[in-house]
Amino acid sequence: MRNRLLKYGALLMVGAALAVPLVASAQAAPAVAPPAAQEPVAGAAPAAKVAPKKVIAKVTKTAPRVARDPQIYLFRGLANVFSLGMDDMSKELTAQGIPNKVLNHANWPRIAAEITAKYKANPKSTRPIVLVGHSLGANAVLIMGQQLARNGVPVDLVVTFDPTTKGPIAPGVRRYLNLYQSNNGWAEALDVPEGAGKRVVNSDVRKRADIKTVSHFDIEKNRVLHQQVVSEIARLVGTRVKPQNPSKAGTM
Structure with missing residues (x-):
């Protein structure tokens, strides 16, 4: 019994002696460093880059230019032979680059x-x-002009040389220019409806200092009146009137 106690005490002493260096070595052990950042592996795909947003400039679109198709018509009078001044004016308009047609009134x-x-x-x-x-x-x-207005077609200008009637004056016509001679026994001043105001212009050539004596049968040949009408039409078409050689234009 005594021998067993002595062996048990010896074992306790040996165990205590062995425990002391283990504790000391545990206390002296260095702290474990956190894992270092991993180096990129060779051959690995790089991280995707976010492309910068593209700034798209706004392009202002302009409306396409509309090709104009002017409707310019000149009408002769009785028998198609007493109004050849319309043919002269047609040539003047053509020389200005303004398309037109001349026809009989019928x-x-x-x-x-x-x-x-x-x-x-x-x-x-x-x-x-x-x-x-x-x-x-x-x-x-x-x-x-009245018929076109009824059809819903706006007329920009009606020019009359010595009409033998006072109308009709249609609301769908934007402007009337009546070039007439009040004392030749044929021509009439156009009626000016209430509210028409500046839409209807009666120009009595008898009272104009820039017009020499004319008659019903040659008023449409007068060069001064031709220049006035061509200028009016050119303004509507949007062209500038070019100087002309008088010998190539209307007479008078």
């Missing part, structure tokens, strides 16, 4: 139908609409 219904069809098909390009006439041709363009 053709106005057909031309009114053609203009209406063109305008209904393309209202923006079928402009300006200008009607010019002498004597019975002047009467015709007054009726034609």
